[in-house]
Amino acid sequence: MRIDLHTHSTASDGTDSPADLVRNAAAAGLDVVALTDHDTTRGHAEALAALPEGLTLVTGAELSCRMDGIGLHMLAYLFDPEEPALLAERELVRDDRVPRARGMVGKLQELGVPVTWEQVARIAGDGSVGRPHVAEALVELGVVPDVSGAFTPEWLADGGRAYVEKHELDPVDAIRLVKAAGGVTVFAHPLAVKRGQVLPEASIARLAEAGLDGIEVDHMDHDEATRARLRGLAKELGLLTTGSSDYHGSRKTCRLGEYTTDPEIYGEITRRASGAFPVPGAGGPVA
Ligand code: AMP
Ligand code: ZN
Ligand code: FE
Ligand code: FE
Numbered sequence: 001m002r003i004d005l006h007t008h009s010t011a012s013d014g015t016d017s018p019a020d021l022v023r024n025a026a027a028a029g030l031d032v033v034a035l036t037d038h039d040t041t042r043g044h045a046e047a048l049a050a051l052p053e054g055l056t057l058v059t060g061a062e063l064s065c066r067m068d069g070i071g072l073h074m075l076a077y078l079f080d081p082e083e084p085a086l087l088a089e090r091e092l093v094r095d096d097r098v099p100r101a102r103g104m105v106g107k108l109q110e111l112g113v114p115v116t117w118e119q120v121a122r123i124a125g126d127g128s129v130g131r132p133h134v135a136e137a138l139v140e141l142g143v144v145p146d147v148s149g150a151f152t153p154e155w156l157a158d159g160g161r162a163y164v165e166k167h168e169l170d171p172v173d174a175i176r177l178v179k180a181a182g183g184v185t186v187f188a189h190p191l192a193v194k195r196g197q198v199l200p201e202a203s204i205a206r207l208a209e210a211g212l213d214g215i216e217v218d219h220m221d222h223d224e225a226t227r228a229r230l231r232g233l234a235k236e237l238g239l240l241t242t243g244s245s246d247y248h249g250s251r252k253t254c255r256l257g258e259y260t261t262d263p264e265i266y267g268e269i270t271r272r273a274s275g276a277f278p279v280p281g282a283g284g285p286v287a
Contacts, residue, residue: 001263003032004256005058006075006188006216006244010125011035011043012062013132015249018043019050022281026052028256032266032278034058034077034244039094040128041081051281058270058278062188063178064093066168070197071158072187074174075216078273079183086181089169094128096167101129103164104156108134111161113143131156132251147251151195158196172210179211182275186214186242191230192221201233208237213272218243218259240265 008014009021016024018035021043025033033055035047044059051057060077079086101120108115115137123140124133135150144150153160169177175185187207191198199207204215217230218241234241243259246252270278 001031001266002029002257003261003263003266004030004245004247004259005032005034005060005077005186005242005261005266005269006036006062006219007033007247007256008037008062008249009035009043009047010127011040012037012128013124013130013248013251014127015251018047021247021249022047022051022055022057025256026055026281030055030257032056032058033256034060034075036060036062036075036077038062038128038130039064039090039097041090042126042128044081048279051279053281055281056278057281059276060183061090063090063174064166064168065171065174067171067199067203070199071168072171072199073189074169074171074178075186075188076174076178077184077186077269078276078278079178079181080275083181083275086177086183089174089177093167093169097129100164100166101134104131104134104162107162107164108138108155113138113141113162115141132248134162136251171207175207175210175212182273184213184269184272185211186216186240186269187212188216189219189221189246190215191226192219194221204233205237208239212239213269214240214242214265216244217241219246220254220258240268242269
């Protein structure tokens with residue numbers, strides 16, 4: 001079984017529509033894929049409608065959080081998408097992305113970059129707007145060579161010249177909200193140092209105490225030494241470990257299924273969840 005538990009579609013900052021994403025996941029030989037767009041579940045219906053035979057969809061989202069001033073991402077799986085408290089928080093975070101992206105456009109204009117909100121809005125389409133969309137506008141304008149080139153202190157990196165914060169959840173609240181909605185939480189790329197500051201181990205221990213289920217270990221932003229360290233930490237704290245691609249279509253280099261999650265751990269995630277269940281494509285395996 002090949003299981004990839006972290007992907008993005010055009011519902012946030014990926015480039016595949018949700019329907020294309022599940023088709024591509026099947027073509028990549030995956031048995032299970034999770035759709036985890038930033039702060040939204042809007043892509044789920046389209047992904048479910050297009051789900052190919054033999055592929056199982058795990059519904060989820062990647063929630064933007066901040067703890068002690070450090071930004072982090074919390075993957076949430078199989079929660080009830082209608083549960084009002086979590087839904088309200090998701091909408092707050094997602095909706096605040098629009099004024100925030102406009103703010104980044106304003107800062108870029110002050111820096112002499114001829115970017116416009118209309119350009120960024122066109123690139124984002126109806127997806128939840130984020131820095132990768134702004135970064136793509138900078139690529140179009142020839143300001144930077146590629147999307148990664150915009151994630152520097154000069155431009156959009158955390159604290160960068162054109163960076164603007166957005167509303168984010170306290171991860172302890174996020175863990176509790178997701179659990180109350182029947183879902184399971186996995187801390188995404190916890191030690192991705194190239195993205196900026198990361199949480200100290202003591203904070204990860206606090207999240208474990210708050211009910212965190214797992215941490216993402218096999219991820220393109222973790223080197224071998226980091227993965228070994230995270231495996232040790234997971235053992236110490238009694239956390240599950242996952243591996244995933246964090247696929248963003250053509251906006252990032254990682255391929256679907258580049259990293260995968262152990263079937264036993266996947267089974268444990270599904271056993272812990274009660275807010276929603278994995279959906280097999282017509283005729284596909286149940287789990
Ligand atoms: P936002 O949620 O709008 O703050 O944007 C964060 C997203 O930008 C992350 O989910 C990544 O997909 C992307 N990102 C962060 N750092 C980098 C980087 N160094 N290169 C390319 N994309 C990045
Ligand atoms: Zn993303
Ligand atoms: Fe992330
Ligand atoms: Fe992601």
